[in-house]
Amino acid sequence: MSRWLSSSGAAGAATLLSRILGFVRESAYAAFMGTGPVADAFFLAFQIPNLFRRLLGEGALSSAFIPVFKETERREGVAAAWRVGLAATWAVLLACSVVCAVLLVVVSLLIAFSRIHADTELMFRLMRWMLPYLPMVCVAAGFIGMLNARNHFFLPALGATMLNVAMLVAVWWLAPRFGVELRDQVFALAIGVVVAGLAQAGFQVPSLLAEGFRFRWLNPWKEPAVREIARRMGPSVLGVAAFQVNTVLCQAFAYTHGREIISSFNYAVRLMELPQGVVGISLATVLLTELSTLAADRNYPEFRRTLAEGLRQLVFLTLLPLAMLLSLSEPIVRLLFERGEFGPGSTSQVSLMMLCLSPSLLAFSLNNILARAFYALGDTHTPMRISLAAIVTNLVAAFVSVSLMPKAGLAIANSVSSSAQCFFLFYALKRKQPKFDLAALVAPLRPMLLSALAAALIAATTLWAWERWLGRTGLAVRLGATFVPMGLAAAGYFAVATFLGLREASDVLAVVTRRFRKSAAAKADPAQTSG
Numbered sequence: 291m292s293r294w295l296s297s298s299g300a301a302g303a304a305t306l307l308s309r310i311l312g313f314v315r316e317s318a319y320a321a322f323m324g325t326g327p328v329a330d331a332f333f334l335a336f337q338i339p340n341l342f343r344r345l346l347g348e349g350a351l352s353s354a355f356i357p358v359f360k361e362t363e364r365r366e367g368v369a370a371a372w373r374v375g376l377a378a379t380w381a382v383l384l385a386c387s388v389v390c391a392v393l394l395v396v397v398s399l400l401i402a403f404s405r406i407h408a409d410t411e412l413m414f415r416l417m418r419w420m421l422p423y424l425p426m427v428c429v430a431a432g433f434i435g436m437l438n439a440r441n442h443f444f445l446p447a448l449g450a451t452m453l454n455v456a457m458l459v460a461v462w463w464l465a466p467r468f469g470v471e472l473r474d475q476v477f478a479l480a481i482g483v484v485v486a487g488l489a490q491a492g493f494q495v496p497s498l499l500a501e502g503f504r505f506r507w508l509n510p511w512k513e514p515a516v517r518e519i520a521r522r523m524g525p526s527v528l529g530v531a532a533f534q535v536n537t538v539l540c541q542a543f544a545y546t547h548g549r550e551i552i553s554s555f556n557y558a559v560r561l562m563e564l565p566q567g568v569v570g571i572s573l574a575t576v577l578l579t580e581l582s583t584l585a586a587d588r589n590y591p592e593f594r595r596t597l598a599e600g601l602r603q604l605v606f607l608t609l610l611p612l613a614m615l616l617s618l619s620e621p622i623v624r625l626l627f628e629r630g631e632f633g634p635g636s637t638s639q640v641s642l643m644m645l646c647l648s649p650s651l652l653a654f655s656l657n658n659i660l661a662r663a664f665y666a667l668g669d670t671h672t673p674m675r676i677s678l679a680a681i682v683t684n685l686v687a688a689f690v691s692v693s694l695m696p697k698a699g700l701a702i703a704n705s706v707s708s709s710a711q712c713f714f715l716f717y718a719l720k721r722k723q724p725k726f727d728l729a730a731l732v733a734p735l736r737p738m739l740l741s742a743l744a745a746a747l748i749a750a751t752t753l754w755a756w757e758r759w760l761g762r763t764g765l766a767v768r769l770g771a772t773f774v775p776m777g778l779a780a781a782g783y784f785a786v787a788t789f790l791g792l793r794e795a796s797d798v799l800a801v802v803t804r805r806f807r808k809s810a811a812a813k814a815d816p817a818q819t820s821g
Contacts, residue, residue: 311454313626316560318461321630325639327409328472329553332479334545335416337538338393339423339483342386351382351431353665354523357582358515359439364586372503374515375436381510381520382432386425393421409549412473419480426487433494438579440501449493456486522670539681540688540700547696550639555700557627558643562651565611577659581666594726597663601731604659606794608652609742610783614776615651617749619644621771624762639697646701653708660715664722672718680711737790745783749775 323329363371397418460482465475510516544551577600584593620641628637661673684707692699752775760767787795
């Protein structure tokens with residue numbers, strides 16, 4: 291537990307830095323274009339190339355690649371594993387380049403020959419500029435998968451910061467050079483997306499070269515391992531990333547029901563991605579390597595124990611941010627976004643989206659780990675079928691909820707579908723591994739929920755008192771209205787969890803304490819640490 295919790299902490303730290311920069315980026319977006327039609331066009335246009343980043347960078351490619359890489363490494367050695375990585379890189383680059391070319395042709399034809407609204411045309415033009423991001427970010431995902439397979443997590447996860455840096459430069463420096471109208475300036479953001487894709491791939495190269503990877507031409511279609519990765523990866527595109535597929539499909543539907551819906555939902559999703567990335571995805575990334583190794587060794591008792599521990603730790607670490615999001619959604623949105631073109635009305639809209647989207651936080655994080663458990667066992671079909679059912683559920687829920695409640699429908703639909711997917715993944719896993727002890731997962735839920743309830747009450751009470759005495763205006767007041775309740779709620783959460791005897795709280799505190807002592811020792815005696 292301590293070893294892979296520490297590894298996930300390293301990946302989570304890098305992801306946390308990326309997410310913080312992501313918040314700065316989204317804040318810059320909000321001040322630059324608010325929640326109007328230009329913002330809707332940009333966010334919807336970015337969904338197509340960004341879908342491939344999420345599918346490959348945070349799911350399908352690594353889930354299919356890492357087990358094959360580890361199996362090859364154990365059977366044939368490191369050199370053979372690197373050959374698999376090289377062949378997979380070429381396969382990804384060539385396949386994604388073809389997809390990019392086809393999409394460019396389709397979008398260009400739509401612009402040239404379709405009678406579409408000016409806002410829709412702007413969306414397609416932005417998409418055409420951003421499509422080259424697709425093959426570059428997919429190659430970056432392959433590089434990250436290779437480094438994760440070699441137990442490197444911090445630097446690969448740090449590569450995501452390249453997108454945020456590039457987009458901030460585009461908003462603050464490049465956009466004013468594209469004219470005075472927002473509809474012209476927004477194309478600077480499209481250029482920033484393409485530059486970010488190139489930077490994300492290039493960031494991983496030094497670490498790969500240091501590990502022994504070398505670039506050369508290798509025909510990927512002659513490699514059996516590539517065919518095996520493709521076989522596993524096809525179903526897992528939907529298996530891992532049903533949430534992302536749902537987002538694209540439902541946003542396209544919601545785009546026809548009014549403006550500001552897409553941009554408001556986007557800002558809410560970005561806020562949800564902080565705990566998802568720092569906790570859910572980071573822990574799932576580390577566990578995939580661990581579970582793949584145990585499955586390759588056919589050590590199924592240890593496989594089930596490790597999976598159960600990972601799921602318990604995930605629930606414990608996710609309930610705290612969930613309680614904070616439910617209690618502090620409005621001050622968080624106000625602090626991060628309310629300036630420039632983003633007014634109080636936008637704050638209320640995004641806060642409503644966050645409240646309705648919050649239940650999906652735990653479900654989505656659990657889905658990431660549960661799907662990876664199936665992939666480690668070589669089963670990609672079960673999560674694929676469940677994901678297809680979740681997508682159908684999401685589309686039906688979106689059709690109903692967006693039609694009845696346009697301002698919250700997208701969030702409600704995603705919460706419903708991700709929760710349904712989580713239930714059926716648990717059910718299928720129990721059937722596949724009958725000895726998997728679900729009771730061991732249910733037993734600590736009561737004290738965890740009591741701890742989360744205490745944290746939510748502390749946060750809500752502190753916020754009420756803060757705003758009653760100090761109001762809402764001013765940066766210092768907004769900072770305090772967000773971080774003072776957060777700090778007290780976190781302290782209360784761990785205090786109650788420790789009092790109730792939750793081992794998960796002790797594990798987290800032990801890792802934090804050990805790292806603090808190690809850092810203090812390094813500062814006190816740097817010569818001994820370097821030696």
